[in-house]
Structures are given as structure tokens and as C-alpha cells.
Amino acid sequence: MTFHLIAWLILRDAAGRVLLGRRAGVAYGAGxxxxxxxxxxxxxxxxxxAVRETGEEVGLRVNPAELRFLGVSRYDLQGVMGADFFFLAExxxxxxxxxxxxSxxxxxxxxxLPPDVLPWLPGVLAAHLLRGLRLSEQLDGVEGLRMFPPK
Incomplete structure (x- = not known):
């Protein structure tokens, strides 16, 4: 079984909005x-x-030293295991x-958020960005998101 290690960057502007891109030319979540x-x-x-991917996907330059770690979401869904690490840049x-x-x-x-986002994104943003939780797990699909409070 393959284990995926993924880094995501949440770019938040002064109005509290987050930058999203409609995925194109990718194997996961196209459209x-x-x-x-x-x-x-x-x-x-x-x-x-996270910084490298942000440059490749939306052309922004971010200093890794200025990122804030928000949390990690572990998943084990339909034979795919991994951990998503979320960082914040302002x-x-x-x-x-x-x-x-x-595109x-x-x-x-x-x-x-718009209705056609990656299915796990609303729950993860609510957990890690809005509520400040450090750990979440998805073991039974998106509806199975379990959240753990910070210490």
C-alpha cells in the first residue's frame, strides 16, 4: 500500500478569504x-x-520561514493512506x-466555499483554520472526519 505525504498551503488575504484554484491537468480532483x-x-x-507547489500551481512566491503550521489530517480511504499537512500564509x-x-x-x-470543491476541503478548513484543531482523521470517507482538540 502506498502512503501519500502531502503539503497544502492556505493563502489568506486581509479580508479573511482563502485562495483556491480549479484543478486542471492533474490526476486528483480535476475540475x-x-x-x-x-x-x-x-x-x-x-x-x-507547500511553497514549491504554490509557486508551480498559482505562481506566488512565499517565504517558508513565514508559514504557520495549522494541522495534519490523516486519511485511510479505499486503500489509499496518507497525511495532509496544512500551512497558513498571510x-x-x-x-x-x-x-x-x-484553470x-x-x-x-x-x-x-463553492459547491464544487475537493470533498474534504470544507471540513478540513473548518477544523484547522477556523477552529484551530491540530489533528483530524478520515477513516470512513468524508463524513467520517474525526477532529481532535489542541492541547
């Missing part, structure tokens, strides 16, 4: 809105992976750009 993020490469740090350089990996870019309030 759905999602955060910039992807697989951590061998020898790469989590924050560096400062970056550049303007979001379309790339081969995203649209837009800002959304985290509690008012």
Missing part, C-alpha cells in the same frame, strides 16, 4: 476547486513542499496566475 499543494518530494521539508509576493495546473483562481471565505 474541482482546491488549495495549492501536492506531494512532498524525497529530501524536501513540508513547508518547502504574506506572499506576486499576483495569482493561471498555470497548466489551474481558474478565486478568493472565497472559508465558510462560504
Amino acid at each position: 474541482l476547486w482546491g488549495l495549492p499543494g501536492g506531494h512532498v518530494e524525497r529530501g524536501e521539508g513540508l513547508a518547502e513542499a 504574506r506572499w509576493e506576486g499576483t495569482p496566475q493561471l498555470t497548466p495546473e489551474v 481558474e483562481i478565486a478568493w472565497f471565505l472559508p465558510d462560504a
Whole structure:
């Protein structure tokens, strides 16, 4: 069984909105809105992976030292296991750009997302960004999201 290690970056503007891109040219979630993020490469740090993926997907430059770790969501769904690590950036350089990996870019309030987002995204944003929880698990599908309070 393969284990996926994924780093995601939540870019939040001064109005509290998060940047999402409509995924294109990707194997996972094509056509759905999602955060910039992807697989951590061998020898790469989590924050560096989130920053690299953000540059590749939406063309923004972010300093990894300025990221805030929000939490991790472990999943074991239909034979796919992994851990998603979420970071927050409130400062970056550049303007979001379309790339081969995203066909649209837009800002959304985290509690008012469009209906066609990655299915786990609303629960994860609610847990890690809005409630400040550090750990969540998905063992039985999206409806099975379990959240653990911070210490």
C-alpha cells in the first residue's frame, strides 16, 4: 500500500478569504476547486513542499520561514493512506496566475466555499483554520472526519 505525504498551503488575504484554484491537468480532483499543494518530494521539508507547489500551481512566491503550521489530517480511504499537512500564509509576493495546473483562481471565505470543491476541503478548513484543531482523521470517507482538540 502506498502512503501519500502531502503539503497544502492556505493563502489568506486581509479580508479573511482563502485562495483556491480549479484543478486542471492533474490526476486528483480535476475540475474541482482546491488549495495549492501536492506531494512532498524525497529530501524536501513540508513547508518547502507547500511553497514549491504554490509557486508551480498559482505562481506566488512565499517565504517558508513565514508559514504557520495549522494541522495534519490523516486519511485511510479505499486503500489509499496518507497525511495532509496544512500551512497558513498571510504574506506572499506576486499576483495569482493561471498555470497548466489551474484553470481558474478565486478568493472565497472559508465558510462560504463553492459547491464544487475537493470533498474534504470544507471540513478540513473548518477544523484547522477556523477552529484551530491540530489533528483530524478520515477513516470512513468524508463524513467520517474525526477532529481532535489542541492541547
